[in-house]
Amino acid sequence: MSIPPDQTIKLLQDLVKIESINPSLSPKGSGEQAVAEFLERFCKERNLPYEIQEVTDGRSNFLTWVPGQEPNKRILFIAHMDTVPIDKWETDSGEQKAGRIYGRGSCDTKGSLAAMLIALSTLGDRQPNATVVVAASIDEEYRKIGARAIAQSRTSYDAAVVGEPSRLELIVAHMGSVRWQIEVEGVPAHTSRPHLGVNAITGMAKIVLALDEYHRTLLSRPQHPLVGSPLLTVSLIEGGLELTTVPPACRIWVDRRLIPGERPQDAIQEVEDILESFRQGDHNIKVRSLLPALEDPPPASSESSKIAAVAAAACVDVAGTGKYIGARGGSDASQLSLVGIPCIVLGPGSPEQAHTNGEFIEIEQVAKAVEIYQKIMLTY
Numbered sequence: 001m002s003i004p005p006d007q008t009i010k011l012l013q014d015l016v017k018i019e020s021i022n023p024s025l026s027p028k029g030s031g032e033q034a035v036a037e038f039l040e041r042f043c044k045e046r047n048l049p050y051e052i053q054e055v056t057d058g059r060s061n062f063l064t065w066v067p068g069q070e071p072n073k074r075i076l077f078i079a080h081m082d083t084v085p086i087d088k089w090e091t092d093s094g095e096q097k098a099g100r101i102y103g104r105g106s107c108d109t110k111g112s113l114a115a116m117l118i119a120l121s122t123l124g125d126r127q128p129n130a131t132v133v134v135a136a137s138i139d140e141e142y143r144k145i146g147a148r149a150i151a152q153s154r155t156s157y158d159a160a161v162v163g164e165p166s167r168l169e170l171i172v173a174h175m176g177s178v179r180w181q182i183e184v185e186g187v188p189a190h191t192s193r194p195h196l197g198v199n200a201i202t203g204m205a206k207i208v209l210a211l212d213e214y215h216r217t218l219l220s221r222p223q224h225p226l227v228g229s230p231l232l233t234v235s236l237i238e239g240g241l242e243l244t245t246v247p248p249a250c251r252i253w254v255d256r257r258l259i260p261g262e263r264p265q266d267a268i269q270e271v272e273d274i275l276e277s278f279r280q281g282d283h284n285i286k287v288r289s290l291l292p293a294l295e296d297p298p299p300a301s302s303e304s305s306k307i308a309a310v311a312a313a314a315c316v317d318v319a320g321t322g323k324y325i326g327a328r329g330g331s332d333a334s335q336l337s338l339v340g341i342p343c344i345v346l347g348p349g350s351p352e353q354a355h356t357n358g359e360f361i362e363i364e365q366v367a368k369a370v371e372i373y374q375k376i377m378l379t380y
C-alpha cells in the first residue's frame with residue numbers, strides 16, 4: 001500500500017517553516033522547542049501517545065510511539081530537529097519547486113523526521129512486532145545531548161534507524177570526532193627587543209607543522225573499508241596581542257576524525273605525546289591541551305546486524321537502494337551506539353545538500369523514505 005505524498009509534503013513544509021537553529025551554534029538560534037510543540041499538536045490530532053522529554057533548559061526531545069505485539073522488543077527511529085545556522089533566513093522557506101522542498105533543515109533532517117512520522121501515523125490497524133518509537137532529538141549538530149538523553153533513559157532499544165540524508169542507501173559505519181584546543185604560552189616583550197620575550201606564535205608554528213606530519217602518518221595506517229583513514233585538521237588559530245608586542249599566547253583548534261574502533265582518549269594521547277616532545281630539550285615550548293574535548297565517538301559498525309538486513313531488504317524493495325556504505329559526518333548514532341544499540345543511518349536526500357545555502361530535498365526521496373521506514377517498522 002503506498003501512502004499519498006500530500007500529507008508528507010505538508011508536514012515537511014510545516015517543519016521547515018519553523019526556524020530551529022541550534023542555539024549553541026548561533027546565539028540567534030531559536031532552538032527546537034517550537035518544533036516539539038508543533039509535534040505535540042500533530043500527535044494530539046492523530047491520537048498518538050507522546051512524551052516531551054526535557055533535556056536541558058527549554059530544550060526537549062519529542063517522542064511518540066505505536067505499541068508492538070512483543071512487549072519487550074523496541075525499535076527507535078530518530079531524526080534531529082535542530083539545524084545549523086544560515087547566513088540569511090530564507091523567506092521562501094518550505095517552498096515547493098520542481099519536485100523539491102527548499103529551506104534550511106529540509107534535507108538535514110526534517111525530511112527524515114517527516115517521513116518517520118507519516119510512516120508511524122499511517123500504520124492504521126497493522127500492529128508491528130516491536131514497539132516503534134519515533135524520536136525527534138535536539139542538539140545533533142553540536143554535542144548530541146538529545147540522543148545521549150534517549151540512550152541513557154530507562155527505555156532500552158533493540159535497534160535504531162537514524163535519519164540523515166543518505167540517498168536511501170544504508171550507512172552502516174561512519175566517522176566520529178574529537179575536537180579540542182591547544183595553547184602555547186609565550187612571554188610578551190616589545191618587538192624592538194624580541195630576545196626578551198618568547199614568541200608563542202613561532203612555538204605554535206612548529207607544533208602545527210608537527211601535527212600536519214602526524215596527519216600524514218594517519219593516512220598511512222590501515223584504512224577502514226567503508227570510511228577510509230583517520231584524519232586530523234588544525235581548523236582554527238588565534239594568537240598575538242597587537243602589532244608591536246611579542247605574542248604571549250597562541251591557540252589552535254584540532255579536529256581529529258576517528259574511524260570505527262578508535263577511541264577519543266587514544267587520539268588525544270597521541271597528540272599529547274607530540275606536545276610532550278616539544279616541551280623537552282631545545283624546543284622548551286610551554287604548550288598544553290585545553291580539555292575537556294568535544295567527544296563524538298565513532299559508532300560500532302552495524303554491517304552484520306539484524307536491523308541492517310531488515311532495512312536493506314526494505315530499501316531494495318521500495319527504491320532499489322540499500323547498498324552498505326560508510327560516511328564521514330557524524331550522527332546521533334554515536335551516542336546510541338555507546339550503550340550498545342545497533343544503528344543504521346538511512347534517510348532521504350543527498351548529504352551534499354546538508355549545511356548549504358539553498359538546501360533542498362527531492363519529494364520523491366521523501367515519499368520513498370516513508371514506505372521504506374514503514375516496511376522496517378512492520379518487518380523488524
Ligand SMILES: [Zn+2]
Pocket residue numbers: 084108141354355
Ligand atoms: Zn547536519
